[in-house]
Amino acid sequence: MPRQIFKDRVIAAAGPLPGLLTVENLKRWTEIRKGRFSGDFGEDVTHLLCTREQFSKKVPRVREALKRGKRLHILHHDWFEFSTVGEKRQPERDYSMRAQLAKENAARREAMRKEKGRRDGEKFVNTNLFHIYHDRDFFPYQIDITRDDEEKGELGQRYTLCLWESDAKPHLYWFTAKFLKRKGDSQPSYYRPSAHSRKWRAEMDLFTEFFKIKTGVDWEDRVTLEKTLPASFFQYAPPGGSLLGVVFEETMILVEKRMRA
Template identity: 45%
Template sequence: MPPQIFKGCVLACAGSLPGQLTPENVKRWTTIRKGTFLRTFDDTVTHLLCTREQFEEQRCVKDTPVKKALDRGKNETKIFILHCDWFEFSASQNKKLPVGEYQLKDRWAYDTAKQREQRRIAQGNRNAERPNYINTNLFHVYRDRVGFYYQFPIHREDTDTGDEERYEITLWQSNALPHLYQCTVKHLRRKGDNRPSFLNFTPCAGKFWPQLKYMMDFFQKKTGIEWEDRVLCYNDESRPGKFIYTPPMGGKPVGTRISGDDAEECWRLNAQRRGLPWPTPVPENGGSATADECTIAGDAAEVLRQHQNNLDDADDDSDCKDEAMQSIHSSRYAEKDGNDDTEMTGIDSETDNRNMVEEKLTKDTDAHSLSSSQSSVGDSSIGDAGGLTPMTVDCSADELLGQMELDTTMEEVAVGQRSFIKDDKNLLARIDMAVAQARNRTHDAELALIEAERVLFGFAHAW
């Protein structure tokens, strides 16, 4: 009589088992050892027998014995998913063997971890065959204090074949402290090249400045421009055959170590070098600015510069200054009356539209000049809000406020500028808020002057 090794055990099969382990034999061998065998899986099963293949096939398939057993295990219901060898060896030896080494769930997790480790070793071996490869498990892309990532491409297009040659330059920073740095270059000979070449300037990582120097020298050699001039010389067509670098746009950080005081200054100088207006106005349709829109923006900037030059010249002579201020006032009121007539008659031609833009810009500049002239009234100095030198006028604050007609003038300025900044909702919101604050606080002369100057200087720099 065989020992009762399966007493208290309820066995089931996940499918057909190999060899002599047919459902009839398994049931007979289990019964004579005081166990229970079920042909269908239910909640009373304590041991599920299957093969490795059945476990792999059923572990993710709904309503299969293996999947049900795994779900029961999540609910802390004790059930063993065992390889069929456990049953065969236990029955042949008449001894209930430990289930540890036969549990397919544990063996699957172990094998998965083992395969993952083997893949990691294989990847490491492939990396070892590339002496110029960086270990991304130990390094990450360096980012400077302004948020610019030092991983960028430079490209050059072959006009004969149409292929695009490309370099991807990266400055890496170690995860460990103290930080080490390494510069690498990835070279793609053509678009879609699946066998790129890699270049390291040093066999191992080092200090920051030497690696940055390698990167800047390589950049200068391939593009023909210094690293500091990457924004200033963007889209410069005077270097045929050289690689092209495109700096981040749309207000994104361009990095430190640039020519000029800041990125805004570099973009302005770049537009000046290329003969473009700065900044390019945003059209109503949200697309690229047309040639006519660029021309209008250029005319607006020229009108503003001419009026500012006239005021600067008048500042040297008090008599000339008074005449200039009086002419500004008279021209503003005359233009205001003329605009009322124009609005009633209507203007359709392109030439008249440009004239209207110039008239509005003239009024805006007059208001801007008045605001600047008030900045030192009563021996009180108001800061330079826009980088321009304020004027000094020998009159009282109340008289200046009366001359400005603060409500009307600022409303005209706001209306006149919407054709250039209508898509900038944030700027419009700030303008409206400043206008409201100045309008509500005109009883405080100094505060009203500050608000007016801020808004008008903002308009002057909105182009």
């Protein structure tokens, strides 16, 4: 006597299934295991069986099942076959087509990320190979300096300065700057003075020199001299612009000065 492995389950098919999985057999094999096979696709369906092709093509029942949310299992038909042959209901997660879709989407996003990194590398830095450098106090060397050039009508000018660190070891570094002429500008210009990545000191010097040229302030004085120069200079604000951010940066600057002393 078959076990009641489909009790309280309502099973439907997204379309014709291969082999012996005809509507008649699906109905009979489900019912003798105390489940119910539905020829239509009502709201009470708990499990939808499909082939990979039906799922990939998003046939109507698959599209509808995806809209209903995770409470409705969308499963490869092998789930039904292996469950009935072994007289033990198999874990849905092992046959979930939603999980397959999630994997495909993740793979697609990863491919897009790698392609974007490769394209960025042609004019900027390949983000597949580099990440933003953080110092020992976890300060990220990716900062914005801004100004409003009212004479040119370019409000919200912004440079984003970055010091990149290679994923590979021993680490190499690369300074870059991205410039937006105005707020909402969708065509930034890029500045990468070094033809290739180098040791930390050389690229850090480029970072701090660029900062001083644009702000008129030494990197070590960026907090104490904040907003003390004319508006023609680019302005820097500590992370978040909060008192906590100021205190953190002041502490970090003291550490930097002691290290250089």
